Amino acid sequence: MRADKYQGKKKRRWPAILLIFLLLIGAGVGYAYFQFKQGVNQSLKKLNKDNKEADVVYTFKGQKDQYGDTNVLLLGSDARGKEKSRADTIMIAHYNEDKGTFKLTSIMRDSYVEIPGHGKHKINSAFARGGPELMRKTIKQNFDIDLQYFAIADFQGFVQLIDEAFPNGVEIDVEKKMSKNINTKLEPGLQRLNGKQMLGYVRFRHDAIGDFGRVERQQKAVKAIGNQLSGLQTITKLPKLIGVLTPYVNTNMNTSDILFMGKDFFSDKRGNIAALRIPVENSFTEPRIQGEGAVLDIDVEKNKQALHQFITK
Template identity: 40%
Template sequence: MSNRGKKREKNSKIKRKVFLLIFLITLLAILSAVAYTTQQYERARQESLRLIEESRGQQEELEEIEFHPEEEADEYVHVLLVGIDNEGGGRGNTDTIMVAQYQPKNGKAKLVSLMRDTYVSIPGYRDNKINASFALGGPELLRKTIKENFGINIHYYALIDFNGFVRVVDIISPDGIEVDIERRMFYQDGAGDVSINFQPGLQRLDGKQALNYVRFRNDSENDFGRVRRQQEVLSILKDDLLTFSGVTRLPSLLGSIEPYIQTNLQSRQMLDYGRDFFLNPVGDVETLTIPADGHYTDARYSHAGAVLELDMEKNKQILHEFLELDELVEIDPNSSNN
């Protein structure tokens, strides 16, 4: 063999060794990352389970939730978000009803808040506040109610215990979220379970304080102010999550909230949407409140109390335009496009 041939063979061996070394280092890094992610997820999950057991005893076996979406979607996704106060176990009460729209292909996200006192037709029952549909028939009846009144297809649901919200804030924003409190906020219920006391000005709120901030409604804005604050805090959390430090906390976040959430989203679907979320980062989350300003009246019924009576056609039109439902098309994920 010539000297040139020997040199070429020697260089080839060196390249193979370098490639093998790089491959082994990369594999080790991946395995370490997977192990770290799994450890962080499970540690956070166990901590949440411990907190739940401390607050209300051994967690009861969750009832099977009925939910039958009429269509699945790919081009856009609608998730029904329901905040529940589940301290006493069972289905719990809700004063937070939202529909989140996510468009995976372009990373666009929109959030619709449905006021709990909105007076609607409830399938199989007499007209009542929209949150009564959840009390009467859970997520499935609430889904049907939204479809019947607003013509919106809901694909998934997520029931979120308010204690889970506290954990989310503390993990995503361990130094607290910064909010500018516009006016004095004070409320204390008769039982002493809820105590809200904020002074005006720029403040940092931990998870429990943030929950009190978004639930406060004892001022002139009432529920409208609460909805506005909910949208404000969710936008802050989204921005914090998209930072580098926020991304590194994602395994802990998912593990922490898992015990507090009931959803029909499968793990694979959440991973797929999570991947799209980071590949196409969401800009400003557009928000809408229903009823829309100027298109409702205050009313009262003996069986329902004080309600918001909507100009239903106008609110439906505003909602459809906001969600771009005429431009976007629902696609069956079992079609040939997938």
């Protein structure tokens, strides 16, 4: 009899445990949504009303690549409402779902390539000519890699994200003095930079190596931000961080897509973020082209092979 009573109590206990579990999940989802909306409202108060980029509707016929990875086209813009702006920053984030790993490819904006339907031009002009869809087609035609998602970010969103995620700044080693055309002054040395200073750091290019140094700093900054944001504490902040960034970003990714990849990006198990720059070393010349100015005339086949080797290794 005692055994029967014990079994009866055990059976009655399971519905109560299940109810508590569901309530906890509901509370977690509700809190995450509250944090997300709080981040959105926080950014809306600071958003430049002239910036309409996030409201533009784009067509993007993306898909996973032939290796089963998810590639996200990342474009940086400070157009402030100008319709025909060129992409200031061009990156591809490669995400391997099975391994939970990320890689980053930067394509230099002066790369001189075939743009479908327009002939040869600097690759950053593809965005002005046909939005992210033409940029997708251009990358596919030249490098034979598919892109599933796009995200066009206004640089002020970068500032707000850094200030929210890093109240004490991002620790980074500034390699030289920087001030020209970045609206801030940076001194060399290991230090913590706020959002405005970090934006200046990743945009500076007025030195002997120009855009090459800028791309290197952008990749260095992404790695530093990723490493310093990793951990359980950051994952709990992720909904608000996405909310802060949302008003500044035009993307075809759902919030659930971002959260799914974000949990791996901020995981302690993610590992280091490998990075590649296109064009790779010894694969380009630097002629001046009438109507284009100085360009990077790249060996497309050599760079295509380097990109595929980078993704698959």
